[in-house]
Amino acid sequence: QDLDLASIYVSDAQYNRNIYFDTSPQAVRLYLRYNHWLPQVLLYFFILVDLCLALFEEPSVIPLPTWATMLVELLCLLVFTVRLVHYARVIPRDKFWKDPKNICIIVILTLTLIDMIVYGALKASNCYAVRWSRVLRPLLLVNVTEGRQLRRAFRSIRNALPQILYVFLLFMFSLLIFSLMALKLLGKRGLKTTDGAPYFTNYLGIIFELYVLVTTANSPDVMMPAYNASSVFAIFFILYILVNTYIFMSVFLAVVYNNYKKYLKEEVRQLVRAKRHKMVRAFALLQEQRQEGGEPVVSQASWNQLVRLVQPDISNAHRELLWSVSDDQNQGCIGKVAFVQLADLLNIEVITLKSRPHPLRNMCPSLYLSAPSRLLCRLVQHRAFVIVYDLIILMNAVFIGLDEENPMIANSDFWNWFDTIIVVAALIATIINSAMKSSGGYTSRQILDIVFILRVLRLTRVVDSIKRFRTIINTLIRIGPAILTFGQLIIVVYYIFAMVGMELFKGKVKFYEEGSSDPEKVFCGNPLLKQTAFAHLNYCKNNFNDVVSSFVLLVELTVVNQCSGFAAVTHVSARIFFVLFHIVVVIIIINIFVAFVLEAFFVEYSVGKSDLQTSLERKIEELELAVTQYLEDNLVNAMEYNDQGTSQSAHRKPGLMFKIASKRYKTVDALLQRMFENDLDPEDFAESDESGGNFDNPTFSSV
Amino acid sequence: QDLDLASIYVSDAQYNRNIYFDTSPQAVRLYLRYNHWLPQVLLYFFILVDLCLALFEEPSVIPLPTWATMLVELLCLLVFTVRLVHYARVIPRDKFWKDPKNICIIVILTLTLIDMIVYGALKASNCYAVRWSRVLRPLLLVNVTEGRQLRRAFRSIRNALPQILYVFLLFMFSLLIFSLMALKLLGKRGLKTTDGAPYFTNYLGIIFELYVLVTTANSPDVMMPAYNASSVFAIFFILYILVNTYIFMSVFLAVVYNNYKKYLKEEVRQLVRAKRHKMVRAFALLQEQRQEGGEPVVSQASWNQLVRLVQPDISNAHRELLWSVSDDQNQGCIGKVAFVQLADLLNIEVITLKSRPHPLRNMCPSLYLSAPSRLLCRLVQHRAFVIVYDLIILMNAVFIGLDEENPMIANSDFWNWFDTIIVVAALIATIINSAMKSSGGYTSRQILDIVFILRVLRLTRVVDSIKRFRTIINTLIRIGPAILTFGQLIIVVYYIFAMVGMELFKGKVKFYEEGSSDPEKVFCGNPLLKQTAFAHLNYCKNNFNDVVSSFVLLVELTVVNQCSGFAAVTHVSARIFFVLFHIVVVIIIINIFVAFVLEAFFVEYSVGKSDLQTSLERKIEELELAVTQYLEDNLVNAMEYNDQGTSQSAHRKPGLMFKIASKRYKTVDALLQRMFENDLDPEDFAESDESGGNFDNPTFSSV
Known part of the structure; x- marks a missing residue:
């Protein structure tokens, strides 16, 4: 019972769910169902269907009768209502009605229903009708419980708005003054635009034109009539561009950047506190007193049960690794501080590598271990081979570009053969794929296009092999x-x-x-x-x-x-x-x-890797289970090294290795958290113990 | 002798001049002349003339015969040479030849001379000739000793280049791959642009078109033919815009920002160290030993002499204020640490306010102090009056904009009268000004334009009176x-x-x-x-x-x-x-x-005001000489308060007040220094004492 509840708290902390649910057994069971992946996927599916209805409604891409789209929309509304009712039964009633996102959903659903009825009635009587409630549909995406990140983004925009407004007013003021100047300078000169229309005679028109100039859309057209009249007027426009296009737009970026950072940091801070608070609650459920008067601890047994409940697919080795990170002193139990780390530890993606011998080696060891085979292995895995192969891909790409124009190159048979061989695999896969997907929808030309693109994409291999680029690409990914x-x-x-x-x-x-x-x-x-x-x-x-x-x-x-x-x-x-x-x-x-x-x-x-990741890595290295950088230098060596089973750690099977997969992050929250980690108060944890329940997370409040 | 040298060091530190000059009396005299404002202004004047020659040379705005421009250019070259020779006599010979900027100037001058001779000879024999050395002219602006800031900007660009290059290569790679895809996807469809030219058939052409799309110049024209053929192709362009226009351009900004900050910080750090080093040298020249074995100090007398030499126009009161800031304990002498501050203190602009009574009060006290006059004073200086006045200006501006279109508003006599009265002053000033400047060059229409713009500019008053805006405007200024x-x-x-x-x-x-x-x-x-x-x-x-x-x-x-x-x-x-x-x-x-x-x-x-400024302000407040915020609340009160001479500080004349003028900075260096102040090592000063001469400022090296 307690274990179930604790596992829910840990899971909530891991995925940063801030739902205050009833702790009665029935509500907990409902809550587990609420968080199941299936209803979540279904919900998003129906939101997608709801949004895609715009494709079939008037004005439509693919026309469908109104009753059909209406029926589908009704189904969607029904699903959303069911989901909402489910949510209402999970959390206490007063919490439900205090939460603005629930009110939002109810309002959206009601308005949509009203709109549908009105629209149907008007259409039936052949009146003009507008489906105005359609603008509300995307707001569902924001207000469903799973739309946490999106809500956070909207909140940080809303919080940045006052500051942006001040700069915007100043910008508008500058725009108005420049427009007034333009009116006075140019309005009475009888200039004409290329269309023959009067140039800069209407104040509102000038304001709009100069606003568009900020977007650079009408540059240089907007200044040409004045500039043609006299070069001196160019000064006016250059000044305007400097002030409004460059300086003001930079200040906008500065203000948005500044505020976004500030408020997001605050949000993430609250997120981290909420997470720690949930972990503390889970700890409180599982804790036991080892010695009289000592600190409460959690034993390895209940910890293991908990982790198995939270993440059923975790491997034993991985779980033991996490335990050995948490239980640094090997005491068989962990305190509150180490326990709270669990949520973050679970978010670090660890790849378990089994150093299996090559299948050929198993099937035919004499062949695999023969001298030519070993030479081949070394050759293929040598750095020079990689470079040569990359060069061939690169040259191939050049010829892909050139063969359109130059028939001589197009006819050079070698490259065609090379191309053919390389492409065949992709071609076959694509043909099968497209044949299965569509019966006659694609022409052969289009299939070929796709293959060509696949062929081109191999080039990313070349870039990825250069270290300097890899850091930038990794950042982007x-x-x-x-x-x-x-x-x-x-x-x-x-x-x-x-x-x-x-x-x-x-x-x-x-x-x-x-x-x-x-x-x-x-x-x-x-x-x-x-x-x-x-x-x-x-x-x-x-x-x-x-x-x-x-x-x-x-x-x-x-x-x-x-x-x-x-x-x-x-x-x-x-x-x-x-x-x-x-x-x-x-x-x-x-x-x-x-x-x-x-x-x-x-x-x-x-910043390097986050602290937690480093501590995990340190542990992995300590236990000599890391996939070392041998891999990068020479894979064969590393494999031989491991095959000989020289791993000296006694309590783990040799040939099993770990590697931290993520420079990527499982959740966006983890990236955000890392982004502001340096600025987070390191004593925040200590605080969260004491402050107990009175942190003011907007969507999560505790007993 | 020593005092002269010390004053030069201080002055160099104040203006961040990093010239290593000979300390022989003759060289010092030459150096003083070299730093005089007249030759500097002359130098910039001749650089300007040199640059402006492009107006008169073929292809010209105002044609002049070749011999005339050549003659002027020769004169410019002569001036630059004289200045360079002067510089060569100021600094030791080996330093001169090691400095790349001198070599640059010599090369530029030589090449220009050669080019002029070749061009003249070719022109004389009616051959085709190009004045290619003209591209070198702006480089003079970079390489003259006064172009410190510009050189620094160029250095930070140069240092950021490798990083930018990596991103640029990646960007180009992405561009090339997208172009290749575009060629394969669209090249063979026989599409036509609006001009009827074949669309996306030439690889280089596609690369260029897609590059221009990054600048947003040819959006959406470049995608229209493909989009018209099939909506699916829009996906390709949207993907391209997302990756290359938005993500890559942001990464460019990130890399440039990151590197610019990093290197500029390093440069400013060196600048600060060089400044401190110079101040330490000045200190070494003036120091005296008060007690046996005690720290060396500088007496108030020699400090006064020094400051008078460095800044002859400084008022006694201002100088005494600076002394009292430096000599915090009122010991009559200051140590090294306090002395080094001097360069920064001199850079803080302090306004000396004399609280003079109103001239009317002097001339006719009974009238000025009469009840209606006092009422008028209170009225005019009341907040509401300011607001009302601002509103009138604002409304006036609205009517300036509207009166073009609406004859009724244009005829409303009141506003015309209001306008007339307000504008008369500006009008008279402008007419006198323009009449004096040009004899017939301006038409009455143009003068009126200028007046209208002046009239509009009064509006900035309104904005400046709103506090929230003022901070942004101050930042901009x-x-x-x-x-x-x-x-x-x-x-x-x-x-x-x-x-x-x-x-x-x-x-x-x-x-x-x-x-x-x-x-x-x-x-x-x-x-x-x-x-x-x-x-x-x-x-x-x-x-x-x-x-x-x-x-x-x-x-x-x-x-x-x-x-x-x-x-x-x-x-x-x-x-x-x-x-x-x-x-x-x-x-x-x-x-x-x-x-x-x-x-x-x-x-x-x-960041608030810099530390030094705050210490100066603290001193001013301590001495009760500050212009307090009374001024903002109610000027009349403040004036009365001051008029009564209630200033209680004994050692200074009452009615003399100080105010720190600069939220602005006298030099760009000061702003840069402040920008990175938070990151500057606070122990840097201690270091600069020990490290003595071995810091590696690119243009300043010490004995």
Whole structure:
């Protein structure tokens, strides 16, 4: 009983779940079910289905009847409700109603239901109806219990907002003053833009143009009429670019970076305290008094049971290793401090290597151990061989690039043969794969494309073999999981803007397929676009006519804020939508993303492995179980060394080795924690003992 | 004698001059002359003249005969030579020849002379000749002794280059792989761009297009043909933008930031050590032994003489204040530690305020002290009055913006009158100013423009009165002087690129004035530009035909790298010039600029005033000479308070007050020093005593 509860606390600490659940046996059983992977996967699946409904709803990519999408949506709502009810039964009632994320979900579900009923009724009576509740859908992603990282990202944005606002107001003030100057300097000169429209005569128009200049989208077009009139006006624009594009945008980054770091650090600090608190509770459940008046301890037996409960798939060797790290003095029991480490230890990925002999050696030892075979082994594993092989891949890549143009190179038979052999494996795999997946959907051309890309991807091998690059690549890979959180963040924001954008702009710009001979094609099916740059540059497919186009367009807008076309087909005020998008996505989210990359890079470059990992590694080395750097120098040597069973540690099977897999982190929290580890108060642990329950984690409160 | 030498050391320490000069009396006299402001100003004037020669040389803004520019350039060369000879006589011969900057100047001067002779000879015989040595001119700015900051910036760039290179190679690798993928995916589909040219069939062309996509200049044009063919291809471009535009560019910023900080910190550390070392030398010259076996000290008398020599314009009160800060215990003499502070103390700007009564009060006390006058004083200085006044300015600004469109508002007489009264002062000043400066060059329209801008600038008053904004504005102002260093850096790089660009592209694109009816105007005078976007968008004035146009164009290229036009009129390989420019200016220099703004912002936001400043302030407060915050609350009260002469400090005249002016810094070095102060080893001073001369400042080495 206690053990079950303790294992839940440890598991919660490991995965940073901050759910305050009832400790009655029934609630604990429900809670275990709530945390099972299956309902979680199902939940995300149904959220995905719910979000993907936009593909089939009006304006749709693949049209489906309204009743079908409505039915699916109802099913989704049902799933979400069930999940919520399950959650309500796990945690005490008062906690449930105090938690804003539950209220959010209830509101979203209610509003969606109302909207569906209203929409259905209006549609049935052939009235105009808008499915406005669709903008609420991505908010589910934020408010489900599993959306911890996402909520944290939103919280740190919300906390940074006041500071950003001050800089933004100052930026707006600068923008307004520059616009006023521009109006006075240029408004009455009767200048014309290339379209023949009056240049800089409308104050609001100037503000917008200068705002867009900050995004660099209309540079240098916006200054050309003035610059053509007199070179002196270039000074005005250069000054503007210096102040607003360079200095203010840097200050935005600085403020976002500063605040993001500050608040995230605070959040992570609370996270760590909550984690330690949970571990202390687990400890309290398992503790026993060895000596009278002594410190309470946890015995190895109950520790083993606990770990087996928390992580059933853990190998015995791995578990023993963790124990020997925790129980440093080999006392057969551990105190509170060592016990609390367990959550972090479990998060370190350890690879158990069994040094098996080569299969050939088992099957045919005389052949494998013969002189030519040994020579081959040495040859293949020699550094020079790797280099030569990399060079061949590199040269091959050059020829892939060149063979398009130069028939002589294309005909050089050797490279074709080389290519053929190398590619065959990938080709076969791909053909089987694609044949199984689609029956006739792919053309042979497309399959070939994929193979070519696979062929090209081998090149990463070359880069990875150069040490200097590897550190940078590792940094990039390590921030990968965290980028997924930003991906979710971006999707939430994009989805909302896409839904609004589709209501505002759907059908205004039409795209005609390549072969179409429709005369309206030259102006994207909208006479208002005649002779505009939008139509001239063939941007017709950049529209809000379905959710896929909308997403692609929003990506384009993130890179460069081009929206003149949409203002032309609707109203000048449509620009507000695009400015708002720029502020939210570029000024806030992209800057946070850049701040995160900067911080992660600095941490990776400056800090070594975290302390806990090092202590684990030290233990592994101490026990002579480490896969040493022999592996890197010469694999054969290392293998021989291990094959001879020279491992001297008595209490472990020889031939079993450990290696810390993760420079990567199992959870994003671990990376965040590491990012701010240096700034975390080292006495925080001692505090968490005393402060007991009164830490103020926003979503977790204790008895 | 010793005092002169000591004052030179102190002055060198104050301004961070690291010149190792001979200590013979003659050399010291020469050195004093060398550091005089007049030759320095003259030197910069002639460098400016030399740089400005580009305005008059072929291709010129204002054509002058070749002999005239040659003559002026010869004069400049002569001045530089004289200055160099002067320098050579100040420092020992072996030091002179070991210093790379002297060698650089000699090489530049020699090459320029050779180039001038060759050019003159070729021109005389009507051959084609290039003034290639013009690219060397801006390097003078770097290599003159006064260009310390600039040299430091270049050194930190040079030191960051290896790291940047690794990331750049990785970036290029990613670019090449993506290009290869693009070639395979899209090359054989027979797609066409909007111009009808084949799309993505040429490998080098793809590499260039994708490189430009990183600068966001050709987004979304570059993806439109593929996207129009199939929405699936958008995934490729989105992936590319994510990896290369966002992640790689952030990593560039991270690496540049990291390295810039690291190396600059090291440089500043050496600077501080050199400064302390110089102060220790000055101390050694002035020290006397008060007691047998005691620490050597400097007496107040010699200290006073020294400070008077170093800063002749310092007021007695200010000097006494500095002494009382240094001589904390009032012993009449100071030790080494306190003496070394002097250089920093002198760099703190202290404003001496004399609390003079109002002139009206002197002239007509009965009127000034009458009840209505006092009421008026209180009224004017009340917070509400300030707010009301600010509001009026703000509303006025709104009407300035609106009166263009709405005739009713334009006719509202009150505002016009208000405006008139407010503006008259500025107007008169401007008219006098412009009438004196130019005789007929300005039209009345232009004068009015300037007045309008002046009128608008009053608005900054409003912003400055809000405290939250003031901190941000202060930060911006404080990094101002340092931005000047970046300005010089940019000018050096721009000048070199402008000179090369002018040789490569001059006359290729012609600009026709607005009124011109030349038929060639529509394609910028170059048939190759017919039907291109370059001509269509009326970019003709973006050319390399003279140095002013080149600079404006380079600014535009910094913002957005648009160069298709120049590749069209010359050769595809012209793109190399633009890619090179992008790498040097955007990837390296702009990133360093952003890094600097970030760092300066963090420092200003997190750190209070520097320690030294605080100690000075503490002293001022202790002596009850501070201009207190009364001023902010209610000026009248404060004035009355002071007028009554309640200052209780006996040893100073009442009514004389000090205030630390600088949150600004007199020198850029001081800001840099402060930026890294927190990381500077606090025991560095003790070290500098012992290590004596063996620190390795690149430009300063001691006996």
